[in-house]
Amino acid sequence: MKSFMSTGIVKGILYQITGSFMGAGILGGIRALMGLSWKTEPAIVLGGLVGAIGFMVGVGGFKDWWKMALGEEVNEASQVFGEQGLKRYFGFSLDHKVIGIQYGILSMVLLVLGGSLALIFRVELAQSGLQILNFVQFNTLVGLHGMVLIASILMGIAAMSNYVVPLLIGAEDMAFPRLNAFSFWIAVPASIILMSSMLFGGFETGWTAYPPLSVRGPMGIQMFFLGVFIVGWSSILGALNLIATVLTMRSKGMELFKMPIFAWSVLATSIISLTATQLIGLSFQLVMFERLFEMSFFTPSNGGNPILFQHLFWFYSHPAVYIFVLPGLGIISELLPVFVRKPLFGYKWVAMSSMGIALTGFLVWGHHMFTAGIEEYLRVPFMYSTLLVAVPTGVKFFSWVATIWQGKARFPVPMLFVLGGIIVFLLGGLTGPPSGTVSTDLHLHDTYYIVGHFHNTMFGGFIFPIFAAIYYWYPKITGRRMSETLGKIHFYLMTPSFFLMTFGQMRIGLLGMRRRIADYDPAMGFDFTQLLITIGGYLIAISILIFFYNLIVSAKKGESATGNVWNSRSPEWDILPSPAPAHNYAGIHFNVVGEPYDYGLKGSKYVELAQVEAQSKESDE
Amino acid sequence: MKHFTIVSILVILLTVFVYVLLQAVGLLPTQASSQAVIIDQLFDIHIGIISFLFSLIVVFIGYSFIVFRRNKLLPDEEGQHITGSSKLEIVWTLVPLAVVIFISYLGAISLAETRKIDPQALEVKVTGGQWYWSFDYPDYGITSDALYLPVDRQVKLSLTSMDVIHSFWVPEFRVKQDVLPGENLVKELRFTPIETGDFMVLCAELCGGAHAYMNSPVKVVTEGEFQDWVDEELGNFPQDPESLGERLAKNNGCFGCHSVDGKDGVGPTWKGLYGSEKTLVSGEKIMVDEEYLHESIVNPNSQIVLGYPANVMAQNYSELFTDEEINNIIAFIKSLE
């Protein structure tokens, strides 16, 4: 019991609860001293904030920094060995691999939560009429489904980047291990705050939180804003760390154009997160202030402008789409050569296309506002820039196809998910242009077509690739393989179910089904398709349950796999045993002696142990 | 070369198949405006491109997997060592670039076509509010809760909102425009209905609460029928206070929140309201009389009925209505026993 209470996360949560009450109490106290009555809304905001800080204190996130501030000695991260066993995942650790898994666990928890929210409102939508939810509940579920899954995705890409990048580039850890742990742990109280919006009346605005609607209505929106605001911190700091790591910690001889392609996509993603996230934080903060202090940034009756919010919001939220998908596309480029046994076609072009997508991604936010009433002269330029994104995206697809062409493909489970990712993302990409040209978007905007479109991009760009990544690197984490049979069931159940769902969504959207409505006119004839969409959603959920079963059981019972299971050239497989040792390559020196993806070139290697080289030199002499 | 010939043929076949299939299932609702015709032409181009690119990628991948599959006897067989081709990369950067610019150009033309201005357009002022639509015809002095439009004549909507953002959309007309609050943010939308019939304007922007039900009828009628409707609205309408009150209530969205048949809504029902006893949030018990009703309309927050939220009713009805109009509404409420 005592050891349970001293686990980092338990302590953190206890501190967060205490902090929340303290924050709320302080505000109530100050107001009482000023002779004002109790007001819940500012109290929960301050409570949430103090609670989050409390969590970080409780989990031990400030301990070392505090010591440093006092001038005391702290250990270098490479000297810290920390706890072993399962327990290390539940406390403050500086090891990037532990943090990667922690991110992964949080991502999966949020995936389950966010997915379950959708399962609830999908029951409501399976049939016209209002059955189980009222309007506020429905709107809260829809909005939280969006934002919780965005958080899940952010955590998921952080998991992959954290675990894999240092291994790929031959680093012992991330550039700033303490900051790394901080970025992860701050996301935990943030997620709790985000979910707590349900306790405070929910919110009616969907994840986009447009004012003036978000300025009125239930105060749950404040917890939504605060939660996202803090998740934003996690994202910005994490990105900073990844950029520093990729730029400065590559092993000797690994030039930028020789690093594994996934590192490129992480670099591109991190540049976006580092520079765009501020805008969503800022716009949400302004609405919080508008509610708390009656400042009026976005309410026209007091001189504000609601469109300004949309510009700020989408300046992040469009590039965010590329934050979500670039790492996934990187996974596809990373794994494809391994499974078709051919070099990645046009490595440099693929690497540069990630950068290209990241940069053009900054210029297209206006396409979310074609019907919003933005200045007339803005619509056409935004249409050009939007369609321009198709060019670097096309480069990726064509390069993948050329990589596959004449390859000797194998189809273990990770490869299946890679292929699923390619096809689903292809559909996401192809359904984009109709909503990118203005006049057709006048019809499509805010319909279920858009819902279908972005579920395609999110599944193709994140869900499928992250499953591929998990199946692929699982042996590196545990020393065991996940069951192929269960993995195949997972894949062959999820993929068709997803098509059922997304084609249904796009079909009724084109015919006039709006987004975010709790009820629809039976006369429109959508009932049957809506039912199919719901069924598709539930089948996906079942397939993911199978995945979780596989994930957990294989850790103990899976077939043991300590060597280079996939016959990959990359250093974490070629050099390290599985599970990967603490501090990765500490004491092991390797040199980059070839190209990362020269499959099919006899006798070539990407990396080679320094000793081996030394020995062969000796024997030469 | 042989492979590329086969693949090209397969790509063409699949493209045609997908295109025909997509056209056959009927992707879009009927075209009831001249804008819909223009927009659907652009949709057709998109569908063509989608069919082609989908087929291109899928056929290449599928063909390669089947034809170049691994030899069963050589489980360790590796692929050929081909690392790339700058020529190809340049081709598949520049060709899509050209296509993309061309499509954008078509998109710009399509947009311009849908926005052609007819100076003779019928003007309608559209007001959206939580959760109703109201339509003003300044040329005729008519206010209505349904949008009546003569066929084949362009209509120019000026849209504004009473509270939050809404969005005006009739799927059969294809066009959509958000409706913003704020006097300086009145937006314009033009279209020309080309088919008579009954449609629905749907609010497409999440506006809280009963967003799903923020729909109003759109009736496209012949020029003659439109004139009849105008005449009826202007002349033949009963002029007694109760009927006038009912019209006011209907056209100003009161029924979005108040029912007249006893059903509970966002606000209390009006059935049997007059003369009943009510408990207020303050705890006070009052009898509903004319004075109370008057106060509830012009100054709703002064007395909040127990169990209902404050700040939901608009606060500016005293500016919107004349005293006489408010009295008419009260007369109407009184008639609902």
Ligand SMILES: [Cu+2]
């Ligand atoms: Cu976007």
Ligand SMILES: [Cu+2]
């Ligand atoms: Cu609405």
